[in-house]
Amino acid sequence: MPLPQLISVEDFFNPPQRAGAAISPDGTRIAYLAPWQNRLNIWVQGVDGTDEPRCVTADEDRSVYIFSWTQDSRWLLYMQDEGGNERWHVYRVDPDDPDAPAEDLTPFPGARASFELLKGRPGKAVVQHNARNAELMDAYELDIATGDLTLLAENPGTVISWISGPSGDLFTNTLTADGDIEVSQWDSATSSLRPIKVYEGRDYPLGIYPVAVAPDGTGLWLGSYEGSERLRLARLDVASGEEIEVDTHPTFDLGAQIMLPSPFILSEQTGELIGARYYGERQVIHALDDDFAEVLAALTNLSDGDLAGMSCDDSGQRWVVSFTQDRDPGLTYFYDHSTGESRLLFQPFPHLDPAALAPMTPVTITARDGLPLHSYLTLPVGVPPENLPLVLLVHGGPWARDYWGFQPDVQLLANRGYAVLQVNFRGSTGFGKSFTQAAIGEFAGRMHDDLIDAVDWAVKQGYADRDRVAIFGGSYGGYATLVGVTFTPDVFAAAIDYVGISSLPNFLRTLPDVARRFLASNWHLYVGDPSDPEQEADMLARSPITKVDRIRTPLLVVQGANDTRVVQAESDNMVDALRARGVEVEYMVKADEGHGFVNPENSIDMYHAVERFLAQHLGGRA
DSSP states (O other), X not given: OOOOOOOOHHHHHSOOSSEEEEEOTTSSEEEEEEEETTEEEEEEEETTSOSOOEEOOOOSSSOOOEEEEOTTSSOEEEEEOSTTXXXXXXXXXXXXXXXXXXXXXXXXTTOOEEEEEOTTSTTEEEEEEEEEETTEEEEEEEETTTOOEEEEEOOOSOEEEEEEOTTSOEEEEEEOTTSOEEEEEEETTTTEEEEEEEEOGGGOTTOSOSEEEOTTSSEEEEEEOTTOSSOEEEEEETXXXXXXXXEOOSSXXXXXXXXXXXXXXXXTTTOOEEEEEEESSSEEEEEOSHHHHHHHHHHHTSOSSEEEEEEEOTTSOEEEEEEXXXXXXXXXXXXXXXXXXXXXXXXXXXXXXXXXXXXXXXXXXXOTTSOEEEEEEEOOTTSOSSSEEEEEEEOSSSSOOOOSSOOHHHHHHHHTTOEEEEEOOBTBSSSOHHHHHTTXXXXXXXXXXXXXXXXXXXXXXXXXXXXXXXXXXXXXXXHHHHHHHHHSTTTOSEEEEESOOSOHHHHHHTSOGGGTTOOTTTHHHHTOOTTSHHHHHXXXXXXXXXXXXXXXXXXXXXXXXTOSSSOHHHHHHHHHHHHHTTOOOEEEEETTOBSBOOSHHHHHHHHHHHHHHHHHHHOOOO
């Protein structure tokens, strides 16, 4: 088989032609993202596609990604920050007046906000923001038409997040003094919380997620580990605190990863739960309603990919859905259940030929202590799958996971001739609570051993050349990269640290204000509390910054100047320490980016640097 043609970095990382489509609740229009001034903005077009699309936002600085139709189809709400600082504001735009400027509904300097629409109260939304206290999110009712905000609940100091019901009832994830997670109901009459049920904090490092409120407000649907190794779908009775199982999968967890589509599929007509998503090697959807089962069967006939984005009108008949596949950036379809009509709306990257891209294959690797590591191997097209240069691509979090689907960085690396191995190391979520908790106290320990075991596996299987292995990761994956070149300096021939942690104590001390009170069940449990000298000493022992003298692997460091999660000092200190030793290190900083690059010109610059760097040190194509 001949080698596939080199696909340019630009072809992978320029904005998609269209993406993120959602049908309006009245079923007459479709909103989607498409480029304007080389930034993704919101466009609107009639559902039949016969009218001219209209761009209704005009953001020249940063792409829009998060938006929603209001329940009455009158407005679009979206979120935007400044230069990647994650201080999100909520904006309103009028799809009937595309030339009118967007209105900032949360114009509070330095604050961050989010919104949740209320199914039972058209024209209203619940907005959370921290303008009063930078460490705490308060809840407000937003009148969408006027922009008026009315205080619903002032955070008493323990609320991690607010959960709004269809009619405006408020529930919370609350951190207890013991580090457990309490689900509570806000009593507006007394301005206090009424406890419903307490869950063991160590089981929920990111709080109880997902959570949705039943239409009548008497129950909460949530992902629960109670009495189970696997995350199940349960219903929590608001009055009694009794939990009952609604649905489960024999081997998969409910899909509770924040970067993936919500595992809850709710009826636009009734607000009832009609479907649930589970993730193993690939996605499985359980229909919980007979009508939705019929729709689901029709939708899955449209593509052999995994259903990703889904929206429907108020009648439950007209649907806009997208699919993810490993070699296809996703197809988006319109489907009318009343007529059986379906049509392809768009391909995000029609210039990419799936036949030239590489399949992503699930593999299971056994760690040295017997723990199964569910992973993905992507092998380049057109070359024998043996003795290849390998890139170990490490996901962030660490409370996240790798999953099957199209990823431009994976495909770029495979197109350049590299095998790509993605490992769900211990601490990853979605493989049972014991697998996640196996990472407690194991930063730079068994978590890293898992990665080394995966490299050994790839070499033993004959896929990888032992002398041509690189490690590349972002956020926690960046930390893992730096651990790789300090704790195991002989394993990797090249390393790329993307917004990674170099000092665990400094990282925890510089986290965003809204995170600092809520670390008991995650960072403090898994890594330590730097306010305790003994724990800080252990954290420093697990920090790459204290072992800079061991680095002899060529290193590329990439950082966003506005990163509020892993501040620039984490990269500056590492680079400065290396340069003080006379070690050459390539360092890329982008002034208009945060925790991961969004602007396409910056992503393109970064992956050109990655391409050159790996070609120099691993010998792949360039």
